[in-house]
Amino acid sequence: MALRRTQRQKLYRYLVYAVLIALALMAIITTDWSRIGPLFFNPEIAAKMFPGIITTALVNTLWFTAVAFAGGLLLGIILALLKMSSIGPFRWIATAWIELFRGLPAIMTIFAISQVLPIATQVSGQKLGGPVVLGLIGLILVASAYMAETIRAGLQAVPKGQTEAARSLGMSPMKTTFWIVVPQGFRIIIPPLTNEFVLLLKDTSLLFVAGSFIWSKELTNFAKDATTQNQNATPLVMAAILYLIVTIPLTRFTAYLERRMGNQR
Amino acid sequence: MITDLIDVHAPAIDVQGLVKTFGENEVLKGIDLTVTAGEVVCVIGPSGSGKSTLLRSVNLLEEPTGGKVLIEGIDITDPDIDIDGVRTRIGMVFQSFNLFPHMSVLGNLTIAQRRVKKRGKEEAEQVAHEMLARVGMGHKADAYPTQLSGGQQQRVAIARALCMNPDMMLFDEPTSALDPELVGEVLQVMRSLAEEGMTMLVVTHEMGFAREVGSRLIFMDGGHIVEEGDPREVLSNPQHQRTKDFLSRVL
Numbered sequence: 001m002a003l004r005r006t007q008r009q010k011l012y013r014y015l016v017y018a019v020l021i022a023l024a025l026m027a028i029i030t031t032d033w034s035r036i037g038p039l040f041f042n043p044e045i046a047a048k049m050f051p052g053i054i055t056t057a058l059v060n061t062l063w064f065t066a067v068a069f070a071g072g073l074l075l076g077i078i079l080a081l082l083k084m085s086s087i088g089p090f091r092w093i094a095t096a097w098i099e100l101f102r103g104l105p106a107i108m109t110i111f112a113i114s115q116v117l118p119i120a121t122q123v124s125g126q127k128l129g130g131p132v133v134l135g136l137i138g139l140i141l142v143a144s145a146y147m148a149e150t151i152r153a154g155l156q157a158v159p160k161g162q163t164e165a166a167r168s169l170g171m172s173p174m175k176t177t178f179w180i181v182v183p184q185g186f187r188i189i190i191p192p193l194t195n196e197f198v199l200l201l202k203d204t205s206l207l208f209v210a211g212s213f214i215w216s217k218e219l220t221n222f223a224k225d226a227t228t229q230n231q232n233a234t235p236l237v238m239a240a241i242l243y244l245i246v247t248i249p250l251t252r253f254t255a256y257l258e259r260r261m262g263n264q265r
Numbered sequence: 266m267i268t269d270l271i272d273v274h275a276p277a278i279d280v281q282g283l284v285k286t287f288g289e290n291e292v293l294k295g296i297d298l299t300v301t302a303g304e305v306v307c308v309i310g311p312s313g314s315g316k317s318t319l320l321r322s323v324n325l326l327e328e329p330t331g332g333k334v335l336i337e338g339i340d341i342t343d344p345d346i347d348i349d350g351v352r353t354r355i356g357m358v359f360q361s362f363n364l365f366p367h368m369s370v371l372g373n374l375t376i377a378q379r380r381v382k383k384r385g386k387e388e389a390e391q392v393a394h395e396m397l398a399r400v401g402m403g404h405k406a407d408a409y410p411t412q413l414s415g416g417q418q419q420r421v422a423i424a425r426a427l428c429m430n431p432d433m434m435l436f437d438e439p440t441s442a443l444d445p446e447l448v449g450e451v452l453q454v455m456r457s458l459a460e461e462g463m464t465m466l467v468v469t470h471e472m473g474f475a476r477e478v479g480s481r482l483i484f485m486d487g488g489h490i491v492e493e494g495d496p497r498e499v500l501s502n503p504q505h506q507r508t509k510d511f512l513s514r515v516l
Binding site for chain 1: 366
């Protein structure tokens with residue numbers, strides 16, 4: 001059979017589509033929808049979730065993410081600059097910090113800050129800001145460690161000639177960093193930072209280990225409790241869909257930025 | 266103030282016994298060089314001869330290992346000296362232009378004026394337009410560096426250095442990264458600068474420029490100044506064998 005290469009490739013592609021569609025159909029046909037439907041896609045229970053799942057849970061998730069991201073970014077910049085410092089102890093502190101909080105599971109850091117710290121310091125958790133604040137501090141520490149490395153890579157990707165040009169014009173190291181290196185470095189790291197944001201958004205689900213109030217429940221915690229109360233997994237499915245509604249546009253945006261930067265080169 | 270230390274009778278650049286090593290590698294082996302105000306000194310030599318390192322030592326982009334560098338009588342190797350203040354008096358032009366890609370041409374020309382010289386926005390922009398006109402780039406103030414040809418970028422880079430009103434200019438192979446047809450426009454700007462009396466130290470491979478514009482030519486090899494003198498003399502009648510060998514290869 002003398003097929004041209006393009007024809008052969010087309011044939012393979014259609015074959016793959018056919019197999020995938022067949023598998024999907026098989027899954028749909030063999031599923032016991034009368035049992036799965038009410039358990040995961042129950043409209044009555046779904047209706048009961050509104051408006052709390054939006055006004056409390058989703059809003060809290062976004063709010064916690066924003067706070068952790070902003071805090072992590074600020075700390076991350078400081079850590080990145082410390083790590084690039086010519087002064088040894090500054091570098092060591094930054095390295096230790098980054099290795100510690102990047103190496104530990106996020107849930108452990110959050111637990112340590114919110115539960116262990118009050119015991120260790122003999123100060124009640126309430127005085128230290130309460131579970132929500134302490135949990136967020138833990139998340140900020142984790143975020144800062146990851147972001148510091150991203151930021152450092154971005155700043156170091158700025159060509160050395162840029163620094164030399166700025167210094168030769170009489171700009172001090174501080175002015176050079178602020179006006180020349182950081183603005184260029186941040187262009188480079190917008191895509192990885194968006195990624196960081198998505199990771200952080202999902203990590204807010206770990207905040208429950210710090211303890212929570214009814215008003216401070218985020219999506220996962222909210223859905224988990226509702227699932228237990230109703231003996232039905234519909235809230236979890238709803239939370240999952242809400243996560244995807246937020247994260248997919250963000251990751252698509254990252255892909256777009258990366259494509260655009262690739263074109264510029 | 267750094268300006269109080271300036272000795273108007275001192276040479277613009279006075280390099281004394283300059284030594285520079287990178288690890289084991291001794292790149293400059295005791296250089297003595299004096300450039301008086303208004304001179305155009307061209308430095309030629311094979312790659313690895315140390316000519317760029319010498320130039321970069323003059324504004325301390327390279328920290329000398331030994332010896333002294335005096336700028337208008339100020340020893341800039343003294344760690345207590347305000348090096349940023351001294352650098353505003355020394356313009357530098359790089360082989361790879363090094364324009365700031367995140368700023369427009371106007372932004373490139375005003376940033377140091379505003380952040381270092383503390384000039385107001387209006388004054389800085391006025392100076393910038395003046396310098397752009399001087400290098401024939403007045404029509405590109407709002408362009409971004411990536412939109413310009415190499416020759417145009419280099420002319421903007423010269424204008425950027427001039428905006429600080431330097432007393433002298435350093436050129437580090439300013440035309441080496443350019444396509445041949447763009448070299449002329451940059452050399453033309455440098456020539457007019459020289460004619461206006463700017464003190465210039467130029468590392469270059471452009472022998473024509475050195476011959477016609479240079480007031481002195483220096484040939485470097487192996488970290489030493491091998492020969493120096495009137496450019497026409499050195500180029501047509503070199504005294505040292507190494508100079509002869511080098512010139513026979515490049516001319």
